[in-house]
Amino acid sequence: MSVHRLLHLISTISAALCVTSETLAQCPVPGDCREAHETPGCEQPECCTLVCEYDPFCCEASWGESCVEAALELCEGISCPSDGACDVVHSNAGCADYDCCALVTALDGWCTYAAWDELCALEAAMLCGDAPCTIALSGMDEEEPCYKRLNDGWGVGQVASRIAVPCGLAMKGKTVDGGPRDLEWFALDGVTRRRVCFTFEAEFPMELQYMLGPEDGPNEVKWLVGEPLCDGPRLLNFLTEPGTSTLILGTGNRERAYRDGLDCDEINPDFPPEPDDPPPFAVYGLRWRLVAECLDLADIDGDGAVGAADLSLLLAAWGEVEPAEPFDPSQPDADLDGDGAVGASDLSLLLASW
Numbered sequence: 001m002s003v004h005r006l007l008h009l010i011s012t013i014s015a016a017l018c019v020t021s022e023t024l025a026q027c028p029v030p031g032d033c034r035e036a037h038e039t040p041g042c043e044q045p046e047c048c049t050l051v052c053e054y055d056p057f058c059c060e061a062s063w064g065e066s067c068v069e070a071a072l073e074l075c076e077g078i079s080c081p082s083d084g085a086c087d088v089v090h091s092n093a094g095c096a097d098y099d100c101c102a103l104v105t106a107l108d109g110w111c112t113y114a115a116w117d118e119l120c121a122l123e124a125a126m127l128c129g130d131a132p133c134t135i136a137l138s139g140m141d142e143e144e145p146c147y148k149r150l151n152d153g154w155g156v157g158q159v160a161s162r163i164a165v166p167c168g169l170a171m172k173g174k175t176v177d178g179g180p181r182d183l184e185w186f187a188l189d190g191v192t193r194r195r196v197c198f199t200f201e202a203e204f205p206m207e208l209q210y211m212l213g214p215e216d217g218p219n220e221v222k223w224l225v226g227e228p229l230c231d232g233p234r235l236l237n238f239l240t241e242p243g244t245s246t247l248i249l250g251t252g253n254r255e256r257a258y259r260d261g262l263d264c265d266e267i268n269p270d271f272p273p274e275p276d277d278p279p280p281f282a283v284y285g286l287r288w289r290l291v292a293e294c295l296d297l298a299d300i301d302g303d304g305a306v307g308a309a310d311l312s313l314l315l316a317a318w319g320e321v322e323p324a325e326p327f328d329p330s331q332p333d334a335d336l337d338g339d340g341a342v343g344a345s346d347l348s349l350l351l352a353s354w
Ligand SMILES: [Ca+2]
Pocket: 142, 144, 146, 173, 174, 175, 176, 182, 183, 184
């Protein structure tokens, strides 16, 4: 929806420009902005508008070499539409389907500045054409206005802080991008291993990472997962490590964080918007919701009791534990004591809490 709003904005701007000069071509019109052609205008809406604003000749007569030069200068980073199918890897930035290209490049700047790589193609396949969703919100608010960074851990943001996770926590909030990117840090510190089950819902593609280590380091990201867009509630049932550890929520996928495309929609009293500022731009909704349950260490399937189902999961996982790559949060962790193998010690822990 927001992409359409952006398109609408662009066509309004181009229409306004055309009113100032009767002969201007209506941006966009066919023709690559980076190649000279006989006709006026070119096919990338923002670039066409920018160049014709700079040199009206380019929209009045023809798109000559001077227009190409202006385009190369002014339109760096503007790449929609460009050659190449959006779900296929290719060497230039951008792709052919304008809506899909605009969506992917808004979230993932790499796809605008560099090549349309494997991940851009994957993002197109994952994100384009899906209707945005709205989640029902309930629970305690994170109480972080989206123009502030109040729960973004240490070293970033305005306050070094993490969100405490009591058992049965139900919480809601918003995640946005920009200076610095908004992250929500959930503190999972403990003296022993514990089993927690998070249920996440979000209106944006989620990046979730589990990080070990205290503020003064060393830190290690134990695993990182990307949860698809609007795919219903996602369960993360896992064992926390002893010591300081944190689950971190942001926008992105397993390979790349999204740093753009989700504008804060609240008014910052210190920096109120100018009357001619464009409205906030968000390719998806900003809201998330989570419930965190504390489970028995041996409740491997997370059904709330320790029983036969957990025993059979433990027996099925018997032996050395290979770190799963990519990490699959739906694969239950049966190494209850964390010694790197599923064995007799884990079995006796399970039987003790039967
Ligand atoms: Ca937030």
